[in-house]
């Protein structure tokens with residue numbers, strides 16, 4: 334659907350030349366399909382944004398930077414343009430609902446997954462504003478489901494900070510690297526998009542556990558490198574996928590690592606106060622800054638999974654968007670700057686356009 338036949342031939346030729354592709358990890362092998370949608374540049378497109386967050390019924394103040402007083406608006410108008418003659422289909426909410434009729438799509442992870450999920454809901458809603466929906470909030474399970482009733486399409490967020498378990502023990506809260514007990518909530522879902530990373534770097538009072546456990550070994554805070562711990566959890570998750578996913582029923586995605594912009598040195602502006610006051614993306618095409626160590630670990634672990642998992646490789650393209658964060662126009666203006674989440678409309682809309690193009694192929 335995304336590419337014309339002649340373009341396919343051209344793109345095939347380009348793969349051979351530049352080895353650019355969408356990576357699907359299957360049984361330790363990487364399969365390459367279509368062009369690399371993840372390399373390119375941000376271009377101003379006056380037809381953007383795709384929706385007005387203030388009239389999107391799903392997004393609260395949390396990500397609505399305009400509503401929170403952000404004065405500059407150019408950041409709303411950047412469209413992702415892949416390189417190498419590759420083009421993306423524009424998101425069409427009705428087409429999306431038609432294609433997913435009767436199906437369920439679930440975002441599992443931390444608030445970056447929530448960011449991604451709310452973006453998709455707003456994009457669908459702005460395409461089909463009169464389409465009815467209902468909501469089911471299950472606080473105990475950390476799940477919120479919106480159902481577009483005319484199509485029977487469920488769009489779900491399951492809040493899970495680490496994908497693996499955090500359990501209460503006598504000694505305190507324990508992050509268990511080799512255990513996933515909530516996986517039953519993910520069974521029989523047609524499209525699963527996972528994410529975890531940001532909470533792995535948290536320490537001190539903002540860290541929601543006291544110990545890390547692997548098997549019978551218990552580690553005190555600081556005894557295990559967080560990147561190593563993250564890798565072990567992804568390994569556990571991968572084994573869960575291999576043991577539980579029926580690839581004929583469920584398609585599994587990993588959202589990739591969403592970058593933060595707290596340190597200007599990473600984008601050649603050492604004097605920048607994190608993302609505060611950033612109004613334009615990093616110029617140029619393709620990201621050349623510091624590679625994400627978490628992404629390297631993630632890619633390494635994904636290769637060990639036997640069932641197909643598609644990496645939505647959004648790290649580099651999002652890394653260029655130092656202008657895309659709520660900054661001082663987030664939920665909690667008093668506590669300063671949010672250079673971790675993304676304003677809506679904004680960068681996660683592009684993640685959904687990429688997802689849409691993969692699903693519609």
Ligand SMILES: *[C@@H]1O[C@H](CO)[C@@H](O)[C@H](O)[C@H]1NC(C)=O
Nearest residue numbers: 384385386387388389399406
């Ligand atoms: C978005 O919606 C709000 C509320 O209806 C309105 O005040 C504002 O002008 C709209 N913004 C744009 C760019 O249309």
Ligand SMILES: *[C@@H]1O[C@H](CO)[C@@H](O)[C@H](O)[C@H]1NC(C)=O
Nearest residue numbers: 468469470471474476478518
């Ligand atoms: C709401 O969601 C919960 C958790 O998934 C489920 O047990 C319950 O049956 C749902 N309720 C309705 C009315 O669909």
Ligand SMILES: *[C@@H]1O[C@H](CO)[C@@H](O)[C@H](O)[C@H]1NC(C)=O
Nearest residue numbers: 595596597598599603607623
């Ligand atoms: C930013 O990153 C540079 C290079 O990695 C490092 O030397 C510096 O200490 C960092 N600054 C802050 C405020 O973390």
Ligand SMILES: *[C@@H]1O[C@H](CO)[C@@H](O)[C@H](O)[C@H]1NC(C)=O
Nearest residue numbers: 371372620621622623624649
């Ligand atoms: C992302 O950037 C790194 C360099 O920082 C590069 O090695 C890698 O190929 C890029 N990946 C994509 C998908 O553009």
